[in-house]
Amino acid sequence: YFVSFERNNDRESANQYVTVPTAAIKSGNMTGSNNPIYDPATGDSTGAGRTPLPGQIVPAARISKITRTLSDKTPLPNVPGDALTQNYFASAPYIFDRNRLDAKVNWNAGKLTMFGRLGFLRYNMDNPPVFGEMGGSETSSAGGNPGHGWGDTYTIVVAGNYMLTNRFIVDAYFGWTTLGTNVDTPGVEEQQGLKLGIPGTNGPARYQGGWPKFSVSNYSDLGTPGAYLPYYRSDPSKNYVTNFNWVKGTHDLRFGVDVSYQAMNHIQAEGGSGIGAGMGGFTFTGGPTTVRGGPTANQYNSYATFLLGLPTSMGKNVITSKDDKVTTRAWQYSSYVRDRWNVTPKLTLSVGARWEYYPVPTRADTGLGFYDFSNNTVRVCGYGSVPAGCGVDVGKFRLLPRVGLAYRASPTFVIRAGYGITNDPWSLARGFRTNFPAMLSLDYSGENSYQPFGRIENGIPAPVLPDMANGVVAIPKTYAANSLPQKFKRGYIQSWNLTLQKELRYGFTAQAGYVATRSVDTMGPLDLNAGQIPGAGNAGRSLYAKFGRTTTSQMIMPIATNMYDSLQTKLERRFAQGLQIGASYTWSKAIGWSQDSGSPWVQALSYFRLNKRVLGFDRTHNLQLSGIWELPFGAKKRFVSTNRAASAVLGGWRINTLASFMGGTPFSVSSSGTSLDMPGSSQVADL
Numbered sequence: 001y002f003v004s005f006e007r008n009n010d011r012e013s014a015n016q017y018v019t020v021p022t023a024a025i026k027s028g029n030m031t032g033s034n035n036p037i038y039d040p041a042t043g044d045s046t047g048a049g050r051t052p053l054p055g056q057i058v059p060a061a062r063i064s065k066i067t068r069t070l071s072d073k074t075p076l077p078n079v080p081g082d083a084l085t086q087n088y089f090a091s092a093p094y095i096f097d098r099n100r101l102d103a104k105v106n107w108n109a110g111k112l113t114m115f116g117r118l119g120f121l122r123y124n125m126d127n128p129p130v131f132g133e134m135g136g137s138e139t140s141s142a143g144g145n146p147g148h149g150w151g152d153t154y155t156i157v158v159a160g161n162y163m164l165t166n167r168f169i170v171d172a173y174f175g176w177t178t179l180g181t182n183v184d185t186p187g188v189e190e191q192q193g194l195k196l197g198i199p200g201t202n203g204p205a206r207y208q209g210g211w212p213k214f215s216v217s218n219y220s221d222l223g224t225p226g227a228y229l230p231y232y233r234s235d236p237s238k239n240y241v242t243n244f245n246w247v248k249g250t251h252d253l254r255f256g257v258d259v260s261y262q263a264m265n266h267i268q269a270e271g272g273s274g275i276g277a278g279m280g281g282f283t284f285t286g287g288p289t290t291v292r293g294g295p296t297a298n299q300y301n302s303y304a305t306f307l308l309g310l311p312t313s314m315g316k317n318v319i320t321s322k323d324d325k326v327t328t329r330a331w332q333y334s335s336y337v338r339d340r341w342n343v344t345p346k347l348t349l350s351v352g353a354r355w356e357y358y359p360v361p362t363r364a365d366t367g368l369g370f371y372d373f374s375n376n377t378v379r380v381c382g383y384g385s386v387p388a389g390c391g392v393d394v395g396k397f398r399l400l401p402r403v404g405l406a407y408r409a410s411p412t413f414v415i416r417a418g419y420g421i422t423n424d425p426w427s428l429a430r431g432f433r434t435n436f437p438a439m440l441s442l443d444y445s446g447e448n449s450y451q452p453f454g455r456i457e458n459g460i461p462a463p464v465l466p467d468m469a470n471g472v473v474a475i476p477k478t479y480a481a482n483s484l485p486q487k488f489k490r491g492y493i494q495s496w497n498l499t500l501q502k503e504l505r506y507g508f509t510a511q512a513g514y515v516a517t518r519s520v521d522t523m524g525p526l527d528l529n530a531g532q533i534p535g536a537g538n539a540g541r542s543l544y545a546k547f548g549r550t551t552t553s554q555m556i557m558p559i560a561t562n563m564y565d566s567l568q569t570k571l572e573r574r575f576a577q578g579l580q581i582g583a584s585y586t587w588s589k590a591i592g593w594s595q596d597s598g599s600p601w602v603q604a605l606s607y608f609r610l611n612k613r614v615l616g617f618d619r620t621h622n623l624q625l626s627g628i629w630e631l632p633f634g635a636k637k638r639f640v641s642t643n644r645a646a647s648a649v650l651g652g653w654r655i656n657t658l659a660s661f662m663g664g665t666p667f668s669v670s671s672s673g674t675s676l677d678m679p680g681s682s683q684v685a686d687l
Contacts, residue, residue: 006100014094014140017079017086018130018220025303026071028058032084033300040288040310040452047292047450053304064309066196066456070214070222071307073134084299085218090130094140098123111163119155129186135211135223145229147188151181167247178236185210185229192223193279199459201280201316205324206230207269212316213281216306217672218299227277227317231268237261255337264328264433265364269317271434272441272480273552280316280460287312287449287674297672310452313445318463321438322365328429330361338402350404354422357396358490360389361429368432369473371481373528373555376547377472378436378481384471393487398423400492412503416513417496424491426523431556432482437466437473441480443551448537449677480552482525491521491558499568511570521558524594529553530603530680537677552680559600562592562615578630578637583623590618601668603680610684614666621663629655 022032030037036052043050053059077087101120107113127143130136138146159173188209193201201212207230211223224230243256269278276282284306286297305312319326338352360381361368367381370390382388404418434441440463444453466473475481499513529549533540543549566588573581593611594600600611632638634651641647669685676683 001103001105003103004101006098008096008098008100010094010096010142012094012140012142013091014127014142015089015091016130016137016139016141018088018090018136019085019218020074020077020088021071021219021299021303022084022087023076025300026074026076028060028063028304028307030056030058030300030304033298035290035295035298035301037289037300037304038291038294040305040308043291045451046448047287047290050291053289056300058304058307063307064456066198067306067309069196074222075131088130088220090136090139092128092130092132092139093126094128094143095126096123096143097125112160114158114160116159117155117157119153119157121153123149123151125149129225130220131222133186135186135225136220137225145183146225147183147185147230149181149183151179151233153180154178169245171243171245173239173241175239176236178234180234182232183230185224187211188230198280198456200462201460203278203318205278205319207232207267207319207324208278210279212279213276214284214306215275215281216284217286217297217302219303223281224277224279227272227274227281228268228270229277231266231270233268234265236263236265250342252340252342253338254340255335257335258333260332262328262330262332262427262429263364264326264429266326266433267319267324268326269319269434269439271317271439272315273313273443275313275315275443277317278319281314282311282456283313284310285312285449285674286672287446288452290450290674292450292675297674305452309456311454311456312449312452313443314453314456314460315441315443316460316463317434318440318442319438320440320465321363326434326438327364328361328368328433329364330427330429331359333357333359346408348406350402350418352402354400354402355398356400356423358394358423358428360392360394360484361432363438369435369437369481370432371436371475371483371553372472373483373543373553376475376477376543376549378466378475380437380468380471380473382471383468386471390484391486392484395488395490398490414501416499416501419494419496422493422495424493424519424521424523426491426556428484428556431525436475436479436481437468440464440466441551442478443480444478445538445550445679447539449674449679451537477547477549478551480554482554482556484556489521489558491519491523494518494520506573507576508571508573511572513568515566515568517564519562519564519592522560522562522592522594523556524559525554525556525599526559527552527554527599527603527680531678532604532606533678534604535677538679540678554599560593560611562590562594564588564590575628578632580628582626585624586622587620588618588622589620590615601682601684604678607681613668616665618666619662619664621661623661625657625659625661627655627657629657631655 037056038050039053079087079089099122104117106115125143126148127138127140127146129146130139155177157175161171163169191202193212202208213224214222238261240259246253286301288310289301289304290297334356336354340350342348366383369378369380371378379386379390381390400421402420407415446453464476495517497515501511503509529541529543531540538550566586568586570584592615595615602610631653633640634647671683673683
């Protein structure tokens with residue numbers, strides 16, 4: 001048995017550069033802009049025919065009292081010079097403490113061996129926001145979220161092996177883990193939005209407290225950033241595994257089953273279009289202060305829109321589930337068989353197949369809800385007249401093959417190759433965790449990118465609570481929702497490789513190989529209510545004419561295929577005569593249509609081809625150099641081996657080296673989406 005305890009205390013002076021408006025911009029003086037600042041009270045509803053504000057000045061009488069207050073609370077630039085971006089240096093102390101306890105007991109009873117393990121981890125973090133009491137993003141990127149974070153993780157594992165014969169062994173495993181993570185944002189106890197005089201922001205629950213999010217294009221956010229804070233999560237999981245291993249002649253046969261269970265219990269108002277969480281949020285772009293057909297909006301335009309109190313979109317997320325807790329329950333079943341066959345002393349062949357089944361997840365007390373594109377309702381699975389799983393066919397009979405071989409062509413030369421298919425592990429529970437009606441994602445936006453939704457003083461419209469009726473629930477046109485196809489096709493990943501390895505003289509080994517993957521039918525959300533016509537605004541949305549829907553309506557579905565190809569090389573010298581060196585070089589290219597199972601950049605189907613690009617994580621060149629040199633001093637070494645005092649001081653030292661050289665990540669040329677005026681798509685360069 002053993003017991004270990006580990007404690008880490010991290011104290012840092014964290015810092016970050018962010019963007020804030022200058023004193024002139026905060027006062028409404030936009031004379032520094034090369035573009036005219038247009039008066040949103042002029043022209044027509046399409047944004048055409050507007051006239052500039054006299055002298056590029058936002059009239060003081062028209063500045064909103066609410067946004068004036070927010071502007072006054074925003075710090076001025078503190079970076080020397082006249083920079084308009086990255087002009088504020090924020091610094092604050094960052095604290096992260098972690099305590100970890102592990103204990104393990106082994107038991108050996110001849111043919112039966114078992115062990116049990118208990119793990120416990122507790123952490124505490126304090127990561128102040130860049131604007132102090134006014135919130136904003138986290139000061140330290142190491143902490144991930146601004147505010148106070150804390151949580152506990154408990155793990156219990158019981159496992160054993162039983163030798164039925166000297167050629168047949170059974171091993172089994174049971175694991176249970178519960179993961180608790182929490183983040184409180186500064187001022188969460190206060191109803192700051194209501195104090196500002198903005199109706200419809202804060203609510204009575206804790207997750208609805210604090211500052212709303214104020215997002216002004218080209219500036220750093222004020223208030224509660226993102227659309228997911230604060231949160232309080234408890235996620236238990238269980239895993240059952242049994243494996244059988246049988247050696248028969250030249251065959252090594254292994255097969256087994258694996259059953260997994262994952263649950264999520266979250267008090268977290270995350271979802272929708274990302275405008276705001278439980279306390280609400282407001283977005284200000286440059287559209288209302290530009291003119292249709294005129295110059296692209298810049299940061300002067302967006303801040304003028306902000307000062308005028310004209311949000312182009314607003315929204316919030318409201319949890320309707322019991323105890324303000326959003327839940328999911330998901331099972332996964334799998335089995336496999338693999339035969340490793342020593343065909344000849346030089347050739348080893350491995351052949352196998354895996355079966356996996358992912359049922360439609362549920363909630364703790366009911367099923368998930370899926371949006372019905374045919375009638376603008378949401379069907380709650382297993383509730384009332386709606387069948388369990390909503391009748392979605394997820395497929396049960398997909399076998400995934402794997403094959404590999406190793407051939408020793410000579411005592412110093414080996415060829416290896418392999419091919420396999422694995423399922424895309426994209427979690428449906430995660431994609432539908434906050435779907436309607438368990439949570440209401442209220443998203444409101446202007447009729448086009450040149451129009452605000454309304455005035456900030458009018459606030460966010462009150463939520464309409466769902467009527468569950470017989471399980472088919474009507475959904476307001478401004479509430480976001482997700483869905484699944486009735487015949488759901490899970491994507492898969494093909495992987496293959498061919499590697500040559502050669503042992504060289506002087507202890508060196510060289511290796512070169514081709515390694516590739518194809519993420520076929522990459523899973524992700526595609527907004528089927530995204531705008532399809534440039535310049536049409538909400539009127540160009542697919543479901544606008546039919547139901548008047550003006551918000552996100554996503555289908556979780558296969559989107560496209562992502563490709564990765566690489567040449568991977570390695571040269572190593574094993575440790576000898578006190579020296580070990582290694583060098584590896586990879587040339588690679590990653591091309592795809594969406595990244596990290598996210599939404600495509602362009603969701604208009606007729607322009608979908610524009611999504612194909614080099615993916616953001618691609619690094620064409622990657623060179624890694626390493627080495628270990630054991631210094632030649634001390635006993636049995638070349639120098640001072642007979643001098644006991646010098647040997648004690650100088651002996652036993654090693655020098656480790658590591659050098660890393662990588663190419664840069666790709667960048668994309670983009671611009672304000674105001675002139676595009678096609679919701680759901682970004683303005684990208686036509687390259």
